[in-house]
Amino acid sequence: MPKSARQAQIEKAALYPVDWVEERSGLVGYTKWFLFRNVPRDINWMQTLGAATLTAFLVQATTGVFLAMYYKPDPDSAYASIENITNEVALGWLVRGMHKWGASLFIILMFLHMARTFLFGAYKYPREINRITGVLLLVMGMAEGFTGYLLPWDQTAYWATVVGININATAPIAGPFIAQFLQGGAQIGPDTLAKFYSLHMLVIPGGIMALIGLHMYLVIRLGVTSPPWSSTAAGRPRGEAEPKGYGDYREGLIREHKEEKDEAS
Amino acid sequence: MSDETDNQEAAPGSSLWPIGFAIGIACILVGLVISWPAAVLGAAITIVFGVLWVRDTARTHAPVDSAPAHALVDGTPSEAQLAAEDEHLETYGRAGFLTLATIGLGGVIGAGVVLPSLGFAVLPSFTGEGIETNPVDLGPISNFPEGTFVITSFTGSKRQGDVSRRTAYIRNNGLSAEKEPSFTIIYSRCVHLGCAVKPNGPRFEDEAKTYKDVTITPVKPAGFGCPCHGGAYDNEGNRTAGPPVRSLDRYAFSIVDGNLVLGDHFSVGTVDGTAADAVMTRYPVAYPGVHVDGIEKWLYPLPMPGA
Numbered sequence A: 001m002p003k004s005a006r007q008a009q010i011e012k013a014a015l016y017p018v019d020w021v022e023e024r025s026g027l028v029g030y031t032k033w034f035l036f037r038n039v040p041r042d043i044n045w046m047q048t049l050g051a052a053t054l055t056a057f058l059v060q061a062t063t064g065v066f067l068a069m070y071y072k073p074d075p076d077s078a079y080a081s082i083e084n085i086t087n088e089v090a091l092g093w094l095v096r097g098m099h100k101w102g103a104s105l106f107i108i109l110m111f112l113h114m115a116r117t118f119l120f121g122a123y124k125y126p127r128e129i130n131r132i133t134g135v136l137l138l139v140m141g142m143a144e145g146f147t148g149y150l151l152p153w154d155q156t157a158y159w160a161t162v163v164g165i166n167i168n169a170t171a172p173i174a175g176p177f178i179a180q181f182l183q184g185g186a187q188i189g190p191d192t193l194a195k196f197y198s199l200h201m202l203v204i205p206g207g208i209m210a211l212i213g214l215h216m217y218l219v220i221r222l223g224v225t226s227p228p229w230s231s232t233a234a235g236r237p238r239g240e241a242e243p244k245g246y247g248d249y250r251e252g253l254i255r256e257h258k259e260e261k262d263e264a265s
Numbered sequence B: 001m002s003d004e005t006d007n008q009e010a011a012p013g014s015s016l017w018p019i020g021f022a023i024g025i026a027c028i029l030v031g032l033v034i035s036w037p038a039a040v041l042g043a044a045i046t047i048v049f050g051v052l053w054v055r056d057t058a059r060t061h062a063p064v065d066s067a068p069a070h071a072l073v074d075g076t077p078s079e080a081q082l083a084a085e086d087e088h089l090e091t092y093g094r095a096g097f098l099t100l101a102t103i104g105l106g107g108v109i110g111a112g113v114v115l116p117s118l119g120f121a122v123l124p125s126f127t128g129e130g131i132e133t134n135p136v137d138l139g140p141i142s143n144f145p146e147g148t149f150v151i152t153s154f155t156g157s158k159r160q161g162d163v164s165r166r167t168a169y170i171r172n173n174g175l176s177a178e179k180e181p182s183f184t185i186i187y188s189r190c191v192h193l194g195c196a197v198k199p200n201g202p203r204f205e206d207e208a209k210t211y212k213d214v215t216i217t218p219v220k221p222a223g224f225g226c227p228c229h230g231g232a233y234d235n236e237g238n239r240t241a242g243p244p245v246r247s248l249d250r251y252a253f254s255i256v257d258g259n260l261v262l263g264d265h266f267s268v269g270t271v272d273g274t275a276a277d278a279v280m281t282r283y284p285v286a287y288p289g290v291h292v293d294g295i296e297k298w299l300y301p302l303p304m305p306g307a
Helices: A005-025 A027-035 A045-067 A078-087 A092-119 A128-150 A155-169 A175-183 A190-222 A258-264 B003-010 B017-034 B036-061 B063-074 B079-092 B094-125 B295-299
Strands: B136-140 B149-155 B165-175 B181-187 B209-211 B214-219 B239-241 B247-256 B259-268 B282-284
Touching: A005 A027, A045 A092, A045 A190, A078 A092, A092 A128, A128 A155, A128 A190, A155 A175, A175 A190, A175 B094, B017 B036, B136 B149, B136 B209, B136 B214, B181 B259
Parallel strands: none
Antiparallel strands: B136 B259, B149 B165, B149 B214, B165 B181, B181 B247, B209 B214, B247 B259, B259 B282
16 A cells, blocks of 8 residues: 555654664664564474573562662661561562562573573584573572572571582582682671672672673574474574584574675675 | 695694693692792793793794795795785884783773772681681589580670571580590581581470570480481581581680680591590581591692681
């Protein structure tokens, strides 16, 4: 249906701010590159597990930021502040519950996502760096679980952390030093709680966010893997200069990439 | 440039310098554990071989030196080689200096920010800051009946408060063979992974005594047990079953004005003998699960500063 003059005018007016931003920053193009990309025809529901994990992390980040407004990382008031969040603050029970149960969900989803990439062979060339960053993310996610477990400062939290730190201490040579660093001295005390709080809400999340950025950049650059039963090839075409001895790669990992072709021609 | 010459240039000449360099590094690491002179010797070896290695590498890869090498193969250096060399020399002047200066200066500024921050984050855990060493007074000796254990709970550090609440199982052994007072003071933390060990036997709550914030509850244990992973100990703290790797930690004691005062916390391997005749070696306090004697102690060679 041909557009009327009025329709064209409205469209132009609506797109004007978008064009204005694009001309000055290129951000619209990047966003399109990020969001609107080709995926293999026979893509599987299992391939949404990565996005689900990202969502779980965003839930943790959001609820965590607001929990930090009411939580007090001090041995004399930590447990009382948790009680206050749970019983007094409006919707505190809900946000704390989301953070507590979402933590388990985050870990479970990371494992499921890891199993999917393993079973689909999505860790193979050219996605090795994705695998490596993914494993680091798993380790950091578990470190989040360990440091967050102490914060309610109840009996479970205290003794679980005692045992966890002492397990670290049994590693040969470096073990006692890791334990000493974690508890900030010879015994678990006020310093330990503050240190775990800082690690839990600043240090490790910072690392996780940086690694998620790299992880997602690679997913978008390399494209989504076809399922193993797929008949269509997926992935980017190889460049001209292939490293020697890697000629017998699996065809199924290569997917014709439209933009790449356009650039080349 | 043909592929052939390219390959020849890229292949590094075999050299013994890296091996000497590695030996020097190994010497430093071993020396750090064993003795300072060995570490200094290792550093010297590392520097000498490092310099030789760098000099060797520089000579092999230097553009000026490689040109005559090509000349020997080809007769005369090709025009492309000469042009590449000119270009190389030209760009290396001011631009190269500025690049290196920016990276170097940035590195220095970065190190100036990062190193103090890292030190601040890590070092306080190892300097023993904030550890209170004032002795804990457990009250008059008469509160500790001879020949029986009491569960003694006390505050380890006034500054830290309730977090430093600790429990020790104390038995008054009466007088030793040398007519000295003798106490067995066993720390309650399991030497498997640090859970609270419980006495296996009846507690006599109605005979409990208190002295300031110290509570003293008589108990008749047939050994001690840990609820977490099933570690079991006899009345001297020696392991009888389960995963623990040594005997329960103990405290030294002193008697000041008729009061029992807690001394240094120490670790023991095994205890020979019982009660006043018990013989053991005192080791610096170690983390649970860490061996203090036997061949496995070599897994934990470095003493912990501030522990």
